[in-house]
Amino acid sequence: MKGKRLLLGLMMTASAAASAWAQEAKDITVVLDEEVDLVEPCMATRSNIGRIILQNVSETLTELDVRNNKGLMPRLAESWEEASPGTWRFHLRKDAKFSDGSAFDAGDVKHSIERAMSDKISCESPRYFGDTKLETKVVDDNTIDITATPAQPILPLLMTLVTIVPAETPIEFTREPIGTGPYKLTEWKAGQSITLTRRDDYWGTAPEVTKATYVFRADPSVRAAMVAAGEADIAPLISELDANDAEMDFSYPNSETFYMRLDHSIPPLNDKRVRQALNMALDRDAFIGTLLPKGAIKATAIVPPTTLGWNPDVKVAPYDPEGAKKLLAEAKADGVPVETPITIVGRTNNFPNVVEVLEAAQQMFEEVGFKTKLQMYEVAEFEKQYSKPYPEGRGPLLVAAQHDNARGDPVFSMYFKYDSNGRQSGIANPEVDKMIAEATAATGEKRAAGWKKLIAYLHDDVVADVLLFHMVGFARVNPRIDFTPTIATNSQLQLSEIRFK
Amino acid sequence: MGKKMMRRVVSSFFSLVALVVMVFFLSRLTGDPAALFLPIDATQEMLDQFRELHGLNDPLIQQFGRYVWDVLHLDFGDSIRKARPAIEVVLESFTWTLQLALITIALVTALAITIGSVAAFRPGGLFDRFVSLVSLIGASAPDFWIAIVGIVVFSITLGWVPTSGTGTVWHWILPVAVLFIRPFGLILQVVRGSMLTAFGSAYVKTARAKGVGNRSIIFVHTLRNAMLPVITVVGDQAAAMLNGAVVVETIFGFPGVGKLMIDSILQRDFNVILAAIMVTAIAIFVMNLLIDIAYALLDPRLRT
Numbered sequence: 127m128k129g130k131r132l133l134l135g136l137m138m139t140a141s142a143a144a145s146a147w148a149q150e151a152k153d154i155t156v157v158l159d160e161e162v163d164l165v166e167p168c169m170a171t172r173s174n175i176g177r178i179i180l181q182n183v184s185e186t187l188t189e190l191d192v193r194n195n196k197g198l199m200p201r202l203a204e205s206w207e208e209a210s211p212g213t214w215r216f217h218l219r220k221d222a223k224f225s226d227g228s229a230f231d232a233g234d235v236k237h238s239i240e241r242a243m244s245d246k247i248s249c250e251s252p253r254y255f256g257d258t259k260l261e262t263k264v265v266d267d268n269t270i271d272i273t274a275t276p277a278q279p280i281l282p283l284l285m286t287l288v289t290i291v292p293a294e295t296p297i298e299f300t301r302e303p304i305g306t307g308p309y310k311l312t313e314w315k316a317g318q319s320i321t322l323t324r325r326d327d328y329w330g331t332a333p334e335v336t337k338a339t340y341v342f343r344a345d346p347s348v349r350a351a352m353v354a355a356g357e358a359d360i361a362p363l364i365s366e367l368d369a370n371d372a373e374m375d376f377s378y379p380n381s382e383t384f385y386m387r388l389d390h391s392i393p394p395l396n397d398k399r400v401r402q403a404l405n406m407a408l409d410r411d412a413f414i415g416t417l418l419p420k421g422a423i424k425a426t427a428i429v430p431p432t433t434l435g436w437n438p439d440v441k442v443a444p445y446d447p448e449g450a451k452k453l454l455a456e457a458k459a460d461g462v463p464v465e466t467p468i469t470i471v472g473r474t475n476n477f478p479n480v481v482e483v484l485e486a487a488q489q490m491f492e493e494v495g496f497k498t499k500l501q502m503y504e505v506a507e508f509e510k511q512y513s514k515p516y517p518e519g520r521g522p523l524l525v526a527a528q529h530d531n532a533r534g535d536p537v538f539s540m541y542f543k544y545d546s547n548g549r550q551s552g553i554a555n556p557e558v559d560k561m562i563a564e565a566t567a568a569t570g571e572k573r574a575a576g577w578k579k580l581i582a583y584l585h586d587d588v589v590a591d592v593l594l595f596h597m598v599g600f601a602r603v604n605p606r607i608d609f610t611p612t613i614a615t616n617s618q619l620q621l622s623e624i625r626f627k
Numbered sequence: 628m629g630k631k632m633m634r635r636v637v638s639s640f641f642s643l644v645a646l647v648v649m650v651f652f653l654s655r656l657t658g659d660p661a662a663l664f665l666p667i668d669a670t671q672e673m674l675d676q677f678r679e680l681h682g683l684n685d686p687l688i689q690q691f692g693r694y695v696w697d698v699l700h701l702d703f704g705d706s707i708r709k710a711r712p713a714i715e716v717v718l719e720s721f722t723w724t725l726q727l728a729l730i731t732i733a734l735v736t737a738l739a740i741t742i743g744s745v746a747a748f749r750p751g752g753l754f755d756r757f758v759s760l761v762s763l764i765g766a767s768a769p770d771f772w773i774a775i776v777g778i779v780v781f782s783i784t785l786g787w788v789p790t791s792g793t794g795t796v797w798h799w800i801l802p803v804a805v806l807f808i809r810p811f812g813l814i815l816q817v818v819r820g821s822m823l824t825a826f827g828s829a830y831v832k833t834a835r836a837k838g839v840g841n842r843s844i845i846f847v848h849t850l851r852n853a854m855l856p857v858i859t860v861v862g863d864q865a866a867a868m869l870n871g872a873v874v875v876e877t878i879f880g881f882p883g884v885g886k887l888m889i890d891s892i893l894q895r896d897f898n899v900i901l902a903a904i905m906v907t908a909i910a911i912f913v914m915n916l917l918i919d920i921a922y923a924l925l926d927p928r929l930r931t
Contacts, residue, residue, distance in 0.1 A: 504893070
């Protein structure tokens with residue numbers, strides 16, 4: 127009897143404790159896939175840092191809305207215009223304050239840009255600016271001129287990537303990010319959790335979520351289990367296998383495009399017919415709903431369909447093994463060494479089933495007569511094959527990779543992937559270089575048209591690579607909150623967008 | 628005894644130095660942290676800047692010289708990833724690992740000795756057969772599987788303990804339980820075997836003939852002699868745990884040194900790798916020293 131009572135008591139204590147690790151009413155817990163070891167605002171374009179920092183702690187001058195398709199919106203800048211060629215004038219909010227109580231002004235913007243671009247710190251932002259140099263001039267407390275050399279027509283869009291810190295922030299990476307956002311960082315237990323708390327003196331509308339705790343779990347089933355057990359509210363990334371509850375699980379385009387980069391300088395890949403044959407050999411439909419989730423979309427460009435200038439007229443190469451064989455035979459007759467073994471280079475853990483997907487592709491290539499070999503590398507080794515300078519003495523390579531662009535403009539992809547000097551370009555085509563330069567320099571309709579033309583040219587005329595799929599990710603959301611993951615969830619998670627049911 | 632210990636300390640110091648030198652050069656051969664820290668489309672200029680900033684452009688031997696000089700001044704460098712002192716990062720994680728290892732090994736040892744001794748007392752009996760089967764299953768089941776099943780059963784279905792993380796005493800139950808299983812099976816088998824041998828030995832027979840009671844035979848006469856092989860296995864298991872329990876740490880989101888070490892290797896965060904190796908090597912060395920002392924205490928022949 128005594129034993130029974132003890133057991134009952136223990137169980138009651140346990141269930142009381144269980145409710146203690148469930149959530150407080152307006153507090154939420156977000157479970158991320160890896161430890162966030164830096165919360166430096168200038169690194170906020172890195173996805174997990176962005177999910178914590180971007181627009182929650184640190185805001186940007188402008189904001190790109192992909193959720194409601196509103197395009198570029200004001201944030202810390204109320205409006206902007208091109209004051210003179212290459213120079214943009216931003217009119218700043220007057221009522222914003224940093225979480226340390228100091229007022230936000232043009233000096234902070236100046237310092238933030240200089241800091242992010244400094245060579246004394248390795249921020250992420252400069253990569254979006256390429257060779258563009260920025261100069262800032264404070265006009266008055268609430269007005270700043272930013273001059274880009276060469277002129278940058280999408281400078282206001284690029285400003286969505288520069289987080290604003292107070293002018294007093296030192297150049298080195300900070301561990302105490304101060305921002306103008308609706309939340310401030312209140313606790314950071316290294317390796318365990320990061321907590322943001324709602325600010326009372328935020329300039330905008332007060333969000334519903336009062337406190338957000340971010341925890342890190344490497345195992346996808348544990349992340350899913352945490353939401354199921356009520357210990358967490360959002361797991362932005364779970365595996366397709368764990369996404370088995372229609373009430374809690376969402377699939378969303380994760381802005382990644384999976385493709386195989388072809389090295390056009392090495393035979394037989396220097397022959398267009400061979401590149402076409404590779405594209406025709408693949409039964410893309412066979413992957414969707416089997417090795418890859420149902421929501422994956424066949425790709426015709428390296429950027430997802432939500433991007434400016436995306437071209438709906440470009441059609442995916444049809445699955446045509448006979449046609450591929452014919453093209454290969456023609457190429458062979460012209461002396462192209464089509465029997466040279468081609469190495470497919472993949473990255474381990476790039477996405478679920480990556481090995482199986484590449485093995486299936488390999489099988490399809492071999493069925494039409496290619497000789498292939500599959501080589502999987504971990505990320506550092508893979509990187510050596512993926513970025514220039516490419517290894518000396520390499521044979522023909524198909525480098526299978528994912529490229530992420532949720533930024534709304536192909537400029538973040540096209541130079542790197544297709545310009546002759548692009549670090550991950552497999553081609554050197556003066557016509558392509560010219561088209562990239564033109565589209566990059568253009569604005570409005572002309573810019574969209576430029577990208578549209580380039581997308582068609584790369585796909586149909588150059589047959590630059592084997593484009594495969596726009597991928598989907600899976601997220602689990604606790605039914606007590608009202609939040610739908612979108613393509614933006616891959617890089618930010620605005621707490622102010624979360625409501626309670 | 629003192630002389631022997633001193634010799635041990637000196638030889639361990641040289642092993643540690645050799646280990647650090649080896650790891651320093653081997654880790655630097657594995658690749659460039661710049662390519663991993665910076666985004667995949669970073670420009671060459673950004674890569675060069677990063678290498679310059681972290682002294683990776685200097686010749687290897689110069690980097691090594693600087694490292695040794697800094698370590699002699701107790702500066703273990705900064706973590707590239709975390710932008711804070713590497714030793715601080717490592718000690719933080721190591722504290723977690725140490726707690727996890729101490730709790731688990733204490734539980735394992737206490738339970739394995741008790742149950743193993745009882746099982747050995749009547750070899751082939753029902754209890755003995757049951758214990759052997761359970762320990763065999765325990766020693767062979769994979770950690771990650773037990774961990775996931777544990778979460779599904781005890782966290783999701785029953786809601787008794789949290790799935791993962793740290794914070795309350797309840798958070799320790801699943802990780803300790805998972806970590807417990809394998810060494811428990813192993814140590815229990817050693818205790819049982821060792822006790823069986825002891826029970827069959829001449830001095831136990833003599834004691835029995837003299838009419839000494841069972842309890843006294845187990846706890847006074849046998850246990851002490853049977854403990855020597857057990858201490859060796861407990862020591863091995865504890866050393867393995869001090870090195871970090873990667874699977875358990877990864878699944879339960881426990882910020883231990885095992886996961887830190889694996890992550891740092893994958894990220895080529897050299898200073899953290901080196902600091903972690905130094906800290907765990909010293910811990911394992913101290914543990915071995917404690918085992919030597921325990922040996923000496925139990926076996927007077929070793930106290931010379």
